[in-house]
Amino acid sequence: MANIIEVEDLFFTYKDGTRALNGISLNIEEGARVAMLGPNGAGKSTLLLHLNGILLPQKGSVRLLGQEINRRNEKWARNIVGLVFQDPDDQVFSSTVWDDVAFGPVNMRLAPDEIERRVEMSLAAVNMEEYRDKLPYRLSCGQKKRVAIAGVLAMNPRVVVLDEPVGSLDPAGQQILMDILGRLNDCGTTVIIATHDVDLAASWARQVLVIKDGRILAGGGPEVLADEKVIGEAGLRLPLIAQVFNLLPEMNLDHVPLTVEEAVLLLKNITRKE
Ligand SMILES: Nc1ncnc2c1ncn2[C@@H]1O[C@H](COP(=O)(O)OP(=O)(O)OP(=O)(O)O)[C@@H](O)[C@H]1O
Ligand SMILES: [Mg+2]
Structure with a gap:
């Protein structure tokens, strides 16, 4: 399979001087099923925000389908790579749940019946149909996360990136979501998640990337999660x-x-x- 994402020697420092990425290079093949792990502050969210042009490289590059993501094509990148933020409050903002999930498809100028179909399907996928008319900001944290996930699913992107997708979901909701992501991946969608859940990463991912101090500490198959040295350094557990x-x-x-x-x-x- 060809690489869909290629990150080369990526550096990023926030305005307050915090260096979050310190020379990251990685390749992700189309159809991959990837889990990123690493301690708090490792740079996972910062890296994920580069994968669809929300942040642009200060040094190094991110290529999507062979094209470097830059200011001119970031909208194109956002249609190919759907990103669910770590904090759903950054993502859920419309006046009803239904409008929130429809936001992406409406912006893509899809036909009204196609919008309707995608919103219904995505709300059903995260078990939120009965909340369609509710104000998003009145939802519980896990419910907001579900709506944010539905909003990305409704855009049917070629790459789905989820930052800590299961943290605030109840166990049944976690299982349902990971099954959905597994099925999407079986149909060819590239799926990338950042998580602290080593058990989930071991059972779900086919590629594991461990990040620390803005660098890739280790990468490979799930067996990386049995490497005691990596686990110790990255604040993980077996x-x-x-x-x-x-x-x-x-x-x-x-x-x-x-x-x-x-x-x-x-x-x-x-x-x-x-
Ligand atoms: N908006 C910001 N302004 C300044 N510093 C930031 C900002 N966002 C993140 N950082 C800093 O950048 C570094 C990397 O943060 P990042 O959120 O990417 O880590 P993370 O691996 O996602 O952590 P977590 O597991 O807690 O989600 C941290 O030191 C963090 O304090
Ligand atoms: Mg994070």
Whole structure:
């Protein structure tokens, strides 16, 4: 698969002098399913804001479909890359939930029945249909997040980027969202999330990027999350399943399982042999 996003030697310093990105380079292939992890203040949100031109590089570059994102094409970039902000208060602002989710499709000048179809589908996807007429700012934090997510889904972007999508969602809502994102990805959408949830990253992502101090500390498959050195440096922890198997050295495993599915497969194989 060709790269859809290429970040090269990206630096970014905020106006108050805080250096948030310190030479980030990474490639994301079209159709990838990526989780970014790293401690508070690592630079994850700052990096994600560069992926659709909300922030523009001060040094280095971000290329989307081979084209460098700049002031002239940032609107184009925003139609291809849909970003759900970490704080839904930055994103949810219309007078009703329905209008909020319709905002993107209306701006894309879609036909009214297509707008209607997309808004209905997106509200259903996040289980918020019954709130369609409500004032967004009166919603709970998790509900606002759901509306922000619906707003991005309604634009049907080629790349969906979500900054901490599950933090304020209840467990059932988290599962529903991750299933939706998995299905979108199965249909070819590139999905990138930033999260602190190592268990979720291990079970959902196919590519993991660990960021610290505005740099990429490690990258690869989910097995990166079993690397004790990376975990220690990045303020993460081992996935719970890996912790269980690490307490069973007598099992003599070459690779500890990271997810429930891997653990079940392993245990089934062992019981079959006995
Ligand atoms: N608007 C801003 N003005 C000044 N400094 C900022 C601003 N936004 C973020 N920073 C600083 O930039 C650095 C990176 O912040 P960023 O929000 O990208 O981190 P993060 O990895 O997303 O953290 P978290 O896990 O807490 O969401 C931090 O030191 C932060 O204090
Ligand atoms: Mg953040």
